[in-house]
Amino acid sequence: MKRRQNMFKIGCHLSTSKGYANMAKEIHRLGGNTFQFFTRNPRGGSAKAIDPADIAEFHELCGEYGIDVILAHAPYTLNACSKDESTRDFAKRTMADDLVRMEQTPGNLYNFHPGSHVSQGVEAGTEYIIQMLNEVLSENQSTTVLLETMAGKGSEIGRTFEELKTILDGVKLSSHMGVCLDTCHVYDAGYDIVNDLDGVLAEFDRVIGLDRLKAVHINDDKNPFASHKDRHEKIGEGSIGTEAFERIINHPSLRELPFYLETPNEAEGYAKEIALLKGLYR
Template sequence: MLKIGSHVSFSDKGLPSATAEAVTYGSSSFMIYTGAPQNTRRKPIESMNIEEGQAAMNQAGIGEIVVHAPYIINLGSYKSNTYQLAVDFLQEEIRRTHALGVRNIVLHPGAFTDKDAEYGVNRIAEGLNEVLNGTSETDVCIALETMAGKGTEIGRSFEEIAQIIDKVQHNERLTICLDTCHIHDAGYDIVNDLDGVLKKFDDTIGLKRIEVVHINDSKNPVGAAKDRHTPIGSGWIGFEAINRVVHHESLQGRPFILETPWVGKDAKTQRPMYEVEIALLRGNVSERFGESFLSDVERLADFFNKQDIGARSFVLDTWNLLKNDAKAKKADPREPMERLYDLAMEASLFPELTEEQVNQRLVAWFAGAGK
């Protein structure tokens, strides 16, 4: 079965609550932060209810899961206190990951800030050596995430990641988290040349190191170096390209994790599209949502066809408009999904459905479901 899941929250109740949330999306894997991703405050390992959570995972048929390190730690920093905080925290987070029974902790490699890329590569490798040497009692791997190239972050090219790996002593404990939005934004054309991109990765780093894949669409064209995620199908990568990634023979067996943003006009009721995204990629939409769901998607498609609105052309034209026309963006900053949602609501297509349910059908329309 395809190991596909979502990024889920990690409340005070620990692993059981994360598992329960993942189940609502139909996940067969999931990724967690062991606390808030914006800070390094963490509760004791004993409070994570690990045994109860693992029992819940077994009951739900969820096997391999992933931990993600918080964004704010920076192994690439030249500031000694920032660097040491990253080293010390990562060592403790690896021990927490080990206690959870998880193999991979995903890490944004770091940023060189006021130095240069060569300094950043060397500093990150130095930090990884300290972290791995200080946690030799575990078999937890650090999955270096491919980055989009915004600012001074390292990991924006396969070559930079390879340079880091080559400088780390125990690099058998370094794996890779391949992020579709990030490599697209970094300039790798996975839409038109996925095989070529994967061959380049294999030649530079080795496909065997990939142990986690983040699947996200992008709000920006290839090479933009922006890193802005959007629900699958509503961005520049598109459903078909992401579907090819998920089902590519060279990537099978890895957990595929969604990090697509939550959507909705009301912040209090916003929800992610994980459930429908997983069902579309798994190919069991009618089983998950029922045949009436596909009938609704057909109705949506007919409505948009009558207005001469095509899914891909509308998405890309809207992103181009928002990118290239400042006046148009100021007058109407709505993104593609929100504009299409408003059209459907103005026509009263689905008065009985919630905002989340309408958005789920939009995502399915992007994917061509119901045709």
């Protein structure tokens, strides 16, 4: 059982304000062995300078704590498919800079929301996303860039597996791309992971391929199935429920992936959720 517990990659979203080494210490204190963080201010464009001493300590701590993967999250302001050219330019410059910074912690994951097309239509918005990715991805980068599954509110792109597949198919360096599945988002989008998890994953495999699935945002849902609302809830307190999460984290197609909590919690709440999920992992 101990060996199995050590294989379970579970963590939560942490603040980057104190640096990489302190994030490693914090997730270890909370009982996790991986973490997600914003690359910069989630509502703005500034990025904290990287401290080489902090990075060196972080790498040492990763070996000590058994952290073998982390997930960076692009800021919410990154909208690659905006009809506004300056917004698209900001998205491109931000992601390009983030991917350079990610090479300080090589071999990890970088997740972003595909964006909102805002009345242009999915096809036009998708072309903008593909264009950006083809301009910023580098053949020699070690970071895998992930498209996040979306709930489908407003004009979001990524509400269906087919929409994500179209983006992936258009990217020239597709080997550097993957998908992050958000449990709240896919349930909101109409994929019934509560009553038909096997069917949803079979559909994902048919459309995209399970080899593309690299990480899971593990969140309960404040709203009912297929509501397209995107309101995260604490584990076991929403419409997905604890029993469904036990099936999700133990599913053969998911159990080896890293899981990241984005529930409405403070640090100690995350510690309780991490302990809960570790107790459910077999």
